[in-house]
Amino acid sequence: MFELPSLSGPVGATVESGAKLSPAVRRPIEPVGKFFLHHAQRTLRNHTWSEFEKIEAEKNVKNVEESNVDPDELLFDDELADESLLTHDPRDWKTADLYAAMGLSKLRYRATEQQIIKAHRKQVLKHHPDKKSASGAGLEQDGFFKIIQKAFETLTDSNKRAQYDSCDFVADVAPPKKGTDYDFFEAWAPVFESEARFSKKKDIPSLGDMNTSKEDVEKFYSFWHRFDSWRTFEFLDEEVPDDSSNRDHKRYIERKNKAARDKKKTADNARLVKLVERAMNEDPRIKKFKEEEKKEKERKKWEREAGARAEAEAKAKAEAEAKAKAEAEAANAEAAKADKKKAKEAAKAAKKKNKRAIRNAPKDAEYFGDADKSATIEEQTGLIVDSLDDQQLVDVAEKIKNNAADAKNILAEAAKALSDAGKLPASVVSYYL
Secondary structure, three states, rough: OOOOOOOOOOOOOOOOOOOOOOOOOOOOOOOOOOOHHHHHHHHHOOOOHHHHHHHHHHHHHHHHHHOOOOOOHHOOOOOOOOHHHHHHHHHHHOOEEEEHHHOOOOHHHHHHHHHHHHHHHHHHHHOOHHHHHOOOHHHHHHHHHHHHHHHHHHOOOOHHHHHHHHHOOHHHOEEEEEEEOOOOOHHHHHHHHHHHHHHHOOOOOOOOOOOOOOHHHHHHHHHHHHOOEOOOOOHHHHOOOOOOOOOHHHHHHHHHHHHHHHHHHHHHHHHHHHHHHHHHHOHHHHHHHHHHHHHHHHHHHHHHOHHHHHHHHHHHHHHHHHHHHHHHHHHHEEEEEEEHHHHHHHHHHHHHHHHHHHHHHHHOHHHHHHHHHHHHHHHHHHHHHOOOOOOHHHHHHHHHOOOOOHHHHHHHHHHHHHOOOOOOOOHHHHHHO
């Protein structure tokens, strides 16, 4: 029994006699929470507490069952993919689709060992002869169960499974049909993924997309051009007899199988080469890279030839300028020649005009009142005109033009100047002297 310590002082409570309660306030309240929802469901559906709890328990059981479903089960076939397997001769089990027999037609070579074991357990439970006979089915389906067992035996042995996968043509993905419209990457990616299962190398490059770099695209096709395949086609070998008494026949079968495998291997390699070449030819990135390379080569060529092109342009420009200059000089010379000719002709015409004006001066002046001497005057005037040089001719003609009334004196002056200069004897121009 515990004893409490004694109190050290008086104990009491202070009560305020004038205190009052705060006034009541009305506020809206919304019912919430799972318990209210349960109450509402019971009320709306008119369930009792026991009925409601039973329904909730059934839901919980269902949720637990669904949460316990093996995800691998969702990948297995719900029904037999190939119904003909039920009547397939078990002695010819090698020609049967072993993955379909195991319910793994969707997974095939991608199935893990654990998935194969689970699928086998499911198929055994479903197709075991005892279960079939109990359900009233005939014994003719026992052969299918034997195929299931052969499939399990083959697919759980890594060596045998590799041999079977080597000949599992159902897993092959055909390339897109030529001449049809299709998305290159969407159509070809599954094809290369299917072929990649035979690669000895594990680091397999992906096909990529339109934005994949040129380097990665080249690595991708380089990998497939040097593809190292483990595919052997051994599963299709003819059975070698176990009887050792006829060794020659056994060796013959072995040689025959090897030759057949080599032939199939060669044909498969050729097929793969054609497939890769076709993919390269149809790859839009390869076309894009070629166009870019072509433009780059043209650009570099343009840059290389820029100097020679500039020199050729400069030479052509100089030649054009020289030709233009020569043509201009020739045109100027021709124009000068024409101008000179015109000037000469103009001077000649002016000279003739001046001579005519001087010769006509006596006649215009009525022979200076000596009409009876007109012949002499005209003759001597002609001698004066012929003896005057060009400048004198112009001067005399100008004087006569400006002062026709004094023509006799002007001619007399000219006659005297010619006589003094010794160009005409005084006797031949005596009328004017």
